[in-house]
Amino acid sequence: MSLPGHGRYEYVPITRRPKILWPGEKRLAVYIGLNLEHFSFGEGLGAELAPGGPQPDVLNYAWRDYGNRVGAWRMLDLLDELDMPATILANSAMYDYAPDLLAAFRTRGDEIAGHGRTNSERQSTMTEAQERAMITEATQTLLKAEGTPPKGWLSPWIAESPVTPDLLVEAGYSYTLNWCMDDQPVWMKTRAGPLLSVPYPQELNDIPAIVARKDSASEFADMIIDTCDEMLQQSANQSLVMGIALHPYIVGQPFRLRHLRRALAHVASRRDEIWLTQAAEIASHWTRTMPPEGDHLL
Template sequence: MLPTHDRYDYHAWPHRAAYAWPGGARLAVYLGVNLEHFAFGEGLGAELAPGGPQPDVLNFAWRDYGNRVGAWRLIELLEETGFPATVLLNSAMYAYAPALVAAHRARGDEIAGHGRTNSERQSVMAECEEHALIADCTAVMAANEGAAPRGWLSPWIAESRVTPDLLAEAGYRYSLNWCADDAPVWKRTRAGRLLAIPYPQEVNDIPSIVARKDAAAQFADMIVDDFEERLHQTRDGLPQVMGIALHPYLVGQPHRLRQLRRALSHLSSRRDVVWITTAGGILDHVLSLPAGTVPGS
């Protein structure tokens, strides 16, 4: 027998229960906007060009453009196209760019946990250290938002073997770490169930633009093609979730923002057949469904 995570069972796609999102839609779409802060001169971080010796000013400044400029341009685009957002927030952003977090709060966007900084990853931490990290991030966010976040995306999608357990024990209701499905699935933890909401590793600007070096138009086309194919697939009656992962230091660059505007405008024009929502909205709807509807329930 191969080692297993034992978090969920295999559920064949054609054998799933059919259900609808609000308004009878079969496709739910949400944007995951990553607001991230990085240590200067040390730690992890995406690279525009191969980094040299630290301090790596080129790549640090390129990422910081997202918080200083790109994220504000992205908010303008969200307003223009009428999209809500799930903000995946490093808790260090409260000290570094509080006005940016406040702008998303003023829009009514969902604020979800995304660790302390993307200069580190949870998967290399001892359980006590990871427990302390989650507790600290949660407390900081609760103090600033008036309520603890319900969702979590680990920096670098990095989990230890006990991350789902620690998240459930800390009161989280959903995780975006597992990209194993097109619809929500309940995962088992030692503290009860935790909803796995699909988060994209394909329609995600980091793998697309940083790893594969896709052009701005290619990434926009990917969004549109993914959307249209999912609409075609949902004719089988089974609901799907389409997430779009965005990082302001990438899509906030003017030439990419123009192409993203084209893609989001296309999606917005189809509101009559899709549900544009947040990850938290998906959680709320799943919680309203009869037991046994969603795998693992």
């Protein structure tokens, strides 16, 4: 029986991969994907702390806005304290709404990656022309503000249309964070050429863990610690990628930040064994070492 497929990549088990080392001869690359998101008031999509009533849903809108006004700033201090880099996944609407916040992460030298215009919309419901226009608008906003175009993209709500990977390559993107099928980067096929999928976690992600499954702050912190230690052990045989996906309106809450501090301090304490980096650096190193054509793909 043949099931419908996507045709973007082939099945290759993790046990049959080429050997690669990260910089410094490390075998585990770790990056933080910090989502900075702005939402429409009175309409559109948004995570919920509690079931929302008729619009305007003030409770959930204000809860999400806490992340931009307070939580993200506390997380910035924590990253500075631990000397940890981050990949900032930025809605382009953030540049109008909270430019000081983007400037603060820019000053740190963090990577700014594309994350649509706003998480109040989902690109999988758009026509191809609408989706192309949305990607162009978001990309141009980041380019104007940062001086260089973003290299990576994470779709709002991880939502894709059938042509999203094609449109990303056509817009100049070299990697995507949308696909969570592996612990190593994977080359994907598009009509415009190859696109690298860099692992972005859906388990080690505070929205599925805390909002959906209702895991506690302590449980989520333990997940980060256990994943780091287990993947370090697994990486003795092959180089791997560990991502940590965070949202300031969730883990920026004080009682959760206390446990996040414990987890990230544990990760930082193992910096001699891991490569603490950004998603773009992972993509660049993989592209140089394992380009989309070559004997290593056979």
